[in-house]
Amino acid sequence: xxxxxxxxxxxxxxxxxxxxxxxxxxxxxxxxxxxxxxxxxxxxxxxxxxxxxxxxxxxxxxxxxxxxxxxxxxxxxxxxxxxxxxxxxxxxxxxxxxxxxxxxxxxxxxxxxxxxxxxxxxxxxxxxxxxxxxxxxxxxxxxxxxxxxxxxxxxxxxxxxxxxxxxxxxxxxxxxxxxxxxxxxxxxxxxxxxxxxxxxxxxxxxxxxxxxxxxxxxxxxxxxxxxxxxxxxxx
Amino acid sequence: xxxxxxxxxxxxxxxxxxxxxxxxxxxxxxxxxxxxxxxxxxxxxxxxxxxxxxxxxxxxxxxxxxxxxxxxxxxxxxxxxxxxxxxxxxxxxxxxxxxxxxxxxxxxxxxxxxxxxxxxxxxxxxxxxxxxxxxxxxxxxxxxxxxxxxxxxxxxxxxxxxxxxxxxxxxxxxxxxxxxxxxxxxxxxxxxxxxxxxxxxxxxxxxxxxxxxxxxxxxxxxxxxxxxxxxxxxx
Amino acid sequence: xxxxxxxxxxxxxxxxxxxxxxxxxxxxxxxxxxxxxxxxxxxxxxxxxxxxxxxxxxxxxxxxxxxxxxxxxxxxxxxxxxxxxxxxxxxxxxxxxxxxxxxxxxxxxxxxxxxxxxxxxxxxxxxxxxxxxxxxxxxxxxxxxxxxxxxxxxxxxxxxxxxxxxxxxxxxxxxxxxxxxxxxxxxxxxxxxxxxxxxxxxxxxxxxxxxxxxxxxxxxxxxxxxxxxxxxxx
Amino acid sequence: xxxxxxxxxxxxxxxxxxxxxxxxxxxxxxxxxxxxxxxxxxxxxxxxxxxxxxxxxxxxxxxxxxxxxxxxxxxxxxxxxxxxxxxxxxxxxxxxxxxxxxxxxxxxxxxxxxxxxxxxxxxxxxxxxxxxxxxxxxxxxxxxxxxxxxxxxxxxxxxxxxxxxxxxxxxxxxxxxxxxxxxxxxxxxxxxxxxxxxxxxxxxxxxxxxxxxxxxxxxxxxxxxxxxxxxxxx
Numbered sequence: 041x042x043x044x045x046x047x048x049x050x051x052x053x054x055x056x057x058x059x060x061x062x063x064x065x066x067x068x069x070x071x072x073x074x075x076x077x078x079x080x081x082x083x084x085x086x087x088x089x090x091x092x093x094x095x096x097x098x099x100x101x102x103x104x105x106x107x108x109x110x111x112x113x114x115x116x117x118x119x120x121x122x123x124x125x126x127x128x129x130x131x132x133x134x135x136x137x138x139x140x141x142x143x144x145x146x147x148x149x150x151x152x153x154x155x156x157x158x159x160x161x162x163x164x165x166x167x168x169x170x171x172x173x174x175x176x177x178x179x180x181x182x183x184x185x186x187x188x189x190x191x192x193x194x195x196x197x198x199x200x201x202x203x204x205x206x207x208x209x210x211x212x213x214x215x216x217x218x219x220x221x222x223x224x225x226x227x228x229x230x231x232x233x234x235x236x237x238x239x240x241x242x243x244x245x246x247x248x249x250x251x252x253x254x255x256x257x258x259x260x261x262x263x264x265x266x267x268x269x270x271x272x273x274x275x
Numbered sequence: 276x277x278x279x280x281x282x283x284x285x286x287x288x289x290x291x292x293x294x295x296x297x298x299x300x301x302x303x304x305x306x307x308x309x310x311x312x313x314x315x316x317x318x319x320x321x322x323x324x325x326x327x328x329x330x331x332x333x334x335x336x337x338x339x340x341x342x343x344x345x346x347x348x349x350x351x352x353x354x355x356x357x358x359x360x361x362x363x364x365x366x367x368x369x370x371x372x373x374x375x376x377x378x379x380x381x382x383x384x385x386x387x388x389x390x391x392x393x394x395x396x397x398x399x400x401x402x403x404x405x406x407x408x409x410x411x412x413x414x415x416x417x418x419x420x421x422x423x424x425x426x427x428x429x430x431x432x433x434x435x436x437x438x439x440x441x442x443x444x445x446x447x448x449x450x451x452x453x454x455x456x457x458x459x460x461x462x463x464x465x466x467x468x469x470x471x472x473x474x475x476x477x478x479x480x481x482x483x484x485x486x487x488x489x490x491x492x493x494x495x496x497x498x499x500x501x502x503x504x505x506x507x508x509x510x
Numbered sequence: 511x512x513x514x515x516x517x518x519x520x521x522x523x524x525x526x527x528x529x530x531x532x533x534x535x536x537x538x539x540x541x542x543x544x545x546x547x548x549x550x551x552x553x554x555x556x557x558x559x560x561x562x563x564x565x566x567x568x569x570x571x572x573x574x575x576x577x578x579x580x581x582x583x584x585x586x587x588x589x590x591x592x593x594x595x596x597x598x599x600x601x602x603x604x605x606x607x608x609x610x611x612x613x614x615x616x617x618x619x620x621x622x623x624x625x626x627x628x629x630x631x632x633x634x635x636x637x638x639x640x641x642x643x644x645x646x647x648x649x650x651x652x653x654x655x656x657x658x659x660x661x662x663x664x665x666x667x668x669x670x671x672x673x674x675x676x677x678x679x680x681x682x683x684x685x686x687x688x689x690x691x692x693x694x695x696x697x698x699x700x701x702x703x704x705x706x707x708x709x710x711x712x713x714x715x716x717x718x719x720x721x722x723x724x725x726x727x728x729x730x731x732x733x734x735x736x737x738x739x740x741x742x743x744x
Numbered sequence: 745x746x747x748x749x750x751x752x753x754x755x756x757x758x759x760x761x762x763x764x765x766x767x768x769x770x771x772x773x774x775x776x777x778x779x780x781x782x783x784x785x786x787x788x789x790x791x792x793x794x795x796x797x798x799x800x801x802x803x804x805x806x807x808x809x810x811x812x813x814x815x816x817x818x819x820x821x822x823x824x825x826x827x828x829x830x831x832x833x834x835x836x837x838x839x840x841x842x843x844x845x846x847x848x849x850x851x852x853x854x855x856x857x858x859x860x861x862x863x864x865x866x867x868x869x870x871x872x873x874x875x876x877x878x879x880x881x882x883x884x885x886x887x888x889x890x891x892x893x894x895x896x897x898x899x900x901x902x903x904x905x906x907x908x909x910x911x912x913x914x915x916x917x918x919x920x921x922x923x924x925x926x927x928x929x930x931x932x933x934x935x936x937x938x939x940x941x942x943x944x945x946x947x948x949x950x951x952x953x954x955x956x957x958x959x960x961x962x963x964x965x966x967x968x969x970x971x972x973x974x975x976x977x978x
């Protein structure tokens with residue numbers, strides 16, 4: 041068994057129109073830029089994209105939005121240093137937004153991965169983001185019922201992978217990536233290096249390979265922040 | 276800030292009669308034998324103990340039960356190679372048992388640590404272990420509502436700690452320990468070695484120090500399985 | 511129809527051994543499958559992986575890709591399986607805590623779970639955790655394992671030691687899970703559970719369908735031909 | 745009562761700077777406290793930890809014990825805080841994923857969270873995420889952070905730029921959380937929220953209670969003496 045995939049293009053080849061896609065990263069930290077750009081090259085449409093943010097500048101998720109690929113964003117913070125791509129489409133009514141508090145977003149994704157269809161959280165109780173959601177009282181306090189989030193595909197960025205798909209991450213680039221690995225029918229990770237089975241200490245594995253379907257080596261991945269400062273646009 | 280505690284006796288000094296105590300470990304793997312025995316030396320009573328099991332032989336949790344310290348066990352599997360301590364008291368009606376499926380037990384503890392008062396799981400639906408619990412249907416399937424578990428104190432076993440309470444574990448000795456660290460008002464870890472802050476790679480921390488209140492160094496911890504094979508009784 | 515003074519379930523010439531049942535179950539596990547084997551008898555399945563295929567075994571106490579027991583005296587008692595037996599690691603193993611471990615189970619990430627049974631009902635209900643209200647109840651991970659794996663299979667004797675059916679219309683023992691079992695490997699047959707019915711896939715050639723039906727507590731349905739259940743000497 | 749042609753909130757001699765508000769908030773953070781500082785103004789609190797005390801800062805994107813920004817050109821853009829600014833690590837840091845990070849928040853493991861505000865109501869309600877229905881809404885971690893920390897504090901100007909009260913009887917902007925704020929550090933006072941009331945603890949000596957009340961949108965209650973709000977030049 042070897043989960044290695046030869047190229048980013050091959051890695052995203054199974055992503056089809058209308059799918060729900062989880063994309064890892066928090067802003068540019070841990071964002072799988074090369075897989076996103078391969079998906080733009082493939083050119084699918086009507087995607088629902090789950091990410092903490094909604095793109096920045098003219099690259100990554102912002103470039104997906106610019107290319108008209110995104111029907112709906114599920115995120116906590118659709119702002120950035122250069123949020124034009126999302127903002128323009130949103131204000132024009134051309135893209136849907138499901139705004140989710142950041143911790144609830146993380147927990148809903150984990151719940152999707154863990155087979156928990158719903159849970160209760162104090163977050164958003166009494167606010168407009170709880171509108172229409174069931175409320176329950178436990179031990180004298182009110183909580184909002186939130187549902188799991190799942191996806192057809194997750195594309196994530198990790199640091200090392202072994203051929204079994206065990207993953208480690210780079211610093212705070214971890215963020216949503218391990219959760220999204222759990223919550224998608226098919227999970228593809230771009231990594232800086234693929235090592236043989238046994239090349240990662242079992243104690244240091246962050247995402248066990250059972251959550252990962254394919255790994256593709258991108259030796260020197262681009263950082264969103266650096267691309268934005270360089271004024272790069274992907275189209 | 277230094278979370279080091281000088282002795283096992285001092286580590287358990289805050290545990291009082293009637294408290295709910297989480298004790299880490301799966302069988303003997305990852306079981307904090309020295310902290311348990313220090314608690315026996317202290318001699319508190321009417322404890323509710325949360326552990327996957329209910330003791331083995333005449334040491335550890337079994338010795339706590341033998342000493343009449345345990346009012347109630349919350350566990351998934353109160354059997355072992357030598358389950359006399361629990362079995363005798365249970366059949367005599369001298370100890371309460373709340374039997375919880377293992378995955379539900381783990382998730383209830385995590386929920387306690389994560390501020391999730393209740394969640395839904397397919398586990399135990401349609402069985403006697405779901406009796407009296409709310410049932411809900413999501414996407415055409417039935418689920419059982421389960422509540423969080425919290426404790427006054429957690430005593431756990433880890434491998435390394437730094438002075439800030441960041442922890443690593445030894446192999447499958449991890450099990451319930453990281454979850455219990457999250458779910459107790461006060462968490463004490465016995466570790467094989469305490470290193471200075473910076474002595475554990477931030478990428479390799481399994482339990483961040485925010486979940487840990489005190490660490491005590493027990494350089495060559497005993498293993499329950501070896502003690503049982505040697506016929507040791509702690510009293 | 512074969513007629514014999516001795517009941518068929520007690521005739522070793524018309525019955526698979528536990529090892530043979532485990533062997534048969536192992537043949538259906540694909541290369542690269544993630545598999546959880548219940549404590550005890552199901553653990554035997556790991557011995558019979560077909561050549562060229564490698565399954566990755568999960569134990570609910572927090573290991574993926576563990577292997578055989580170490581030589582006596584070389585045990586690390588922090589490195590055990592769910593049955594509390596010492597194990598070893600294979601290359602590419604990973605450790606994780608109990609909540610992540612049961613996320614794998616409950617979240618549908620395992621390909622196959624193989625469990626023992628007291629009773630399996632034709633609607634897929636399983637009873638395998640206790641036989642009555644006496645004694646100390648203990649459930650472990652059984653109620654979790656029956657949910658989530660893509661295939662949840664049972665390996666079992668076809669009947670109890672005293673000849674009573676274990677495949678039944680409805681379980682009489684306390685349930686472990688409802689509608690959760692998809693395939694049963696017995697000492698005499700391989701049976702799928704589909705649409706609340708037992709569908710016979712394979713049976714030992716030495717016995718007739720009628721003989722098998724007589725040992726079974728619910729109707730066996732056919733869906734196409736029934737293959738011979740062929741297993742090597744082990 | 746001081747009477748002056750110029751409204752008090754525009755007089756720099758009777759008003760703390762943002763740095764001074766941050767300084768005052770920092771004095772209440774105990775040694776060893778786990779603290780989350782909201783994006784922007786609250787981040788300033790980290791600069792003013794009293795000597796001999798060390799707080800451990802949490803950022804919701806998965807770091808405990810991060811420190812100052814690195815020198816320009818030495819950024820690792822995988823090592824950022826919740827405001828997407830590059831940071832460094834202190835010894836004893838730890839990384840974790842977002843679900844674990846918000847377990848720390850929601851689970852009550854933080855000692856202090858310090859946030860900005862558009863409005864704080866006397867019952868502890870906070871509005872700090874949007875001012876109306878226009879534009880693109882963005883909430884981030886604000887609605888999570890207001891739950892779980894043992895102390896959830898606000899630092900803020902006492903009034904808006906055009907002189908309207910930010911401490912009010914009831915919020916008119918969309919809520920971030922209900923009944924969640926326990927203490928407010930403003931440009932003019934330190935105020936606790938207890939039993940649905942603003943309780944004045946400290947005020948600038950240069951202004952009277954009446955002047956402060958006039959700038960405040962709900963009644964200020966007293967519970968014992970009011971201390972002078974004393975802050976160094978910064």
